[in-house]
């Protein structure tokens with residue numbers, strides 16, 4: 563069974579409260595989503611493998627380290643895009659793939675409209691990024707798209723999850739560890755997370 567990590571950090575809690583507030587404007591919302599993405603990266607990367615690397619400091623030779631594996635960030639469009647800059651700031655050599663999914667408003671089922679990945683993604687550790695793990699359908703479908711292409715070294719990175727979403731993701735993909743900034747109570751009848759933060763894509767891009 564996969565690991566579920568819900569981060570517990572005062573800066574993350576502070577910024578999560580900003581993005582949950584319906585009175586937060588789109589500039590601060592976008593900035594905070596990205597910043598939380600950066601802070602979460604610290605935890606996701608805690609067990610990243612490193613290999614030795616020798617460099618010359620201005621003073622002498624130093625035995626240092628570099629990351630052993632390539633990293634690919636794969637946001638689920640659109641909402642996942644909001645976290646990319648913050649993660650990329652922490653791992654600037656990471657490449658970026660994209661998966662386009664939208665949820666049918668009636669059935670809540672995910673529909674795929676786009677997928678594009680770096681050519682060397684199979685040798686990389688892949689971070690699937692979507693702020694909202696609601697029913698878990700979008701995250702599960704995105705990970706299935708990757709596995710269908712032979713990509714298996716995957717972690718899910720989100721902001722707000724639900725027990726339902728975690729259960730679905732763990733059942734469908736027991737090998738994929740889940741990293742979240744908060745675990746909320748439940749889903750409402752429209753499939754929104756309670757208390758959540760509303761429709762993340764719409765708040766990021768001003769579409770409602």
Ligand SMILES: O=c1ccn([C@@H]2O[C@H](COP(=O)(O)O)[C@@H](O)[C@H]2O)c(=O)[nH]1
Nearest residue numbers: 641696697698699700754755760761762
């Ligand atoms: O409160 C919410 C719930 C969902 N979203 C958007 O939906 C998907 C995830 O939903 P699943 O049911 O887990 O497939 C996510 O990409 C968000 O864009 C939301 O914004 N707010």
Ligand SMILES: O=P(O)(O)OP(=O)(O)O
Nearest residue numbers: 639640641664665763764
């Ligand atoms: O998952 P959805 O349907 O909310 O799509 P988007 O993230 O593009 O708003």
Ligand SMILES: [Mg+2]
Nearest residue numbers: 639640641663
């Ligand atoms: Mg979405």
